[in-house]
Amino acid sequence: RIMSIAVFFLAIGILLGSGWIGTTCLDEWQIGVLGLAGGFTLFQAGSGKISLDYFFNKNQFIQQENNWNSISIKKYRPYFVGFSFFILFVTLFTNQVFHGGVYGTLHNKSVKPKVEISNLKQYQNKVSFDVMRIEGADVYGSFLIQIDFHNHQNEIIESLDMQELSNLDKQQISNYYVSKVTPHKHSLVLPLGAKANLNFDISDKIHKVVLTDISGLQWEQTITNL
Structure with missing residues (x-):
């Protein structure tokens, strides 16, 4: 017992x-x-x-x-x-x-990836934020193919494509957990439960960051400090 x-x-x-x-x-x-x-x-x-x-x-x-x-x-x-x-x-x-199996529409949180962006900050020429995949297939990663940085006029002042993300320096990625955010051949891969801090050198003032998944899904976050 x-x-x-x-x-x-x-x-x-x-x-x-x-x-x-x-x-x-x-x-x-x-x-x-x-x-x-x-x-x-x-x-x-x-x-x-x-x-x-x-x-x-x-x-x-x-x-x-x-x-x-x-x-x-x-x-x-x-x-x-x-x-x-x-x-x-x-x-x-x-x-x-x-x-949603008792009433209403069935849903499955493991079908589509969901990425959470937090702690977006900019100090001088350094932009950093935390990224974590909190939903999606447990055996499959989320493949980031683009990161866009926007100013207050919603204009893109810096954009990283899939090739640049696949070649990110290891010093730009600081993982928190055993499951790691890592650059792969054609994208930046976020496994389920992985959380990392990403940092980039950007001289212009930014207002928000937009992440684009290979599926077309996008997630965005506005800056928390000015």
């Missing part, structure tokens, strides 16, 4: 942290809800004859299982039923939030 509690909280972490991931099916969501239901079921039922608990108890190494079984299940039945409905609610709620 102690292990069932560990399984339950591990499943909660998987479900809430990665329950939306799944390119072709509801991978992590299924793992999460199955862990919740399975952990709670094991907590109620206890261990069977092929468990270490049974072996230790049979050989009188421990006597805890009998103490638990001597408790009246009827006394705790309302709590078990109530928690079962709670798990049902979590299952339906997370499915709706992550996938």
Whole structure:
């Protein structure tokens, strides 16, 4: 039963942290809800004859299982039923939030990449910002093929194409996590969960930056300091 509690909280972490991931099916969501239901079921039922608990108890190494079984299940039945409905609610709620499977239009956050831009700043001739891919296919990167820097008149004052991005100096990329933003043959690749700080030398004052993915999707962010 102690292990069932560990399984339950591990499943909660998987479900809430990665329950939306799944390119072709509801991978992590299924793992999460199955862990919740399975952990709670094991907590109620206890261990069977092929468990270490049974072996230790049979050989009188421990006597805890009998103490638990001597408790009246009827006394705790309302709590078990109530928690079962709670798990049902979590299952339906997370499915709706992550996938829209209960009502409305189905959606899959793993189909299209989504890039988050933050901390855009310019100091003298140095422009820097953080970029992170927070959604999209877990086995496939987002391929940035263009970065445009605009002024206050919305004119492009600096543009980096796919060739320039594929040849970025390593000193211009500072990764935060194990999953890394890296230049590849024809683009700058952002794997799922990767976050990095990018910096560029630009003399003119900028107002915003626009990132373009190979799919045509664009993300933009206005500067946070003047």
